[in-house]
Amino acid sequence: DVKVTQSSRYLVKRTGEKVFLECVQDMDHENMFWYRQDPGLGLRLIYFSYDVKMKEKGDIPEGYSVSREKKERFSLILESASTNQTSMYLCASSFGGVRGYTFGSGTRLTVV
């Protein structure tokens, strides 16, 4: 089974801190994605990547950046955390297309 691992289940950070959310997949998938889940808004795409060292903005990239130095790892960076970035963050990967999305278990981030 494909496994997508997010390094932290719960995080509490202070406003203004730089925050790193890590995601690792073990099936050599080309594509990786970062979403955030908020009540009433569903899953919204922040950034995605189709290859190492490439990245593309999703629907809500403001306040975020990403890094993909290795194929298996896709990091989401909050340059200066704010309270409106309190959310559930979900990483996903896929081999190709949309038929094989696999999600991690999520990181619940609270910014105080």
Added chain:
Amino acid sequence: DQQVKQNSPSLSVQEGRISILNCDYTNSMFDYFLWYKKYPAEGPTFLISISSIKDKNEDGRFTVFLNKSAKHLSLHIVPSQPGDSAVYFCAASDRSARQLTFGSGTQLTVLP
């Protein structure tokens, strides 16, 4: 502006009865649709999908119906079981099949 809409945030049904979850979309370029199921503290998992060349796809207790002219799809669960209680997300992609657009989700509660 949400391109995939799930207008019912919650639904409760009795065990053994049918659950019907609805989803509407506005983007006529969408041609592949998926349903994901999400338990608390876990990532979404793929449930069932349908291509726009079909109007129905069935997998065990789960059936998805697509009405392209109405830009509407629905997920039927028969019979519903308490273990089906979860948040269900509708998702769609266009022919590029590069990424998914998700709805806001419907919390299904199956009462024993």
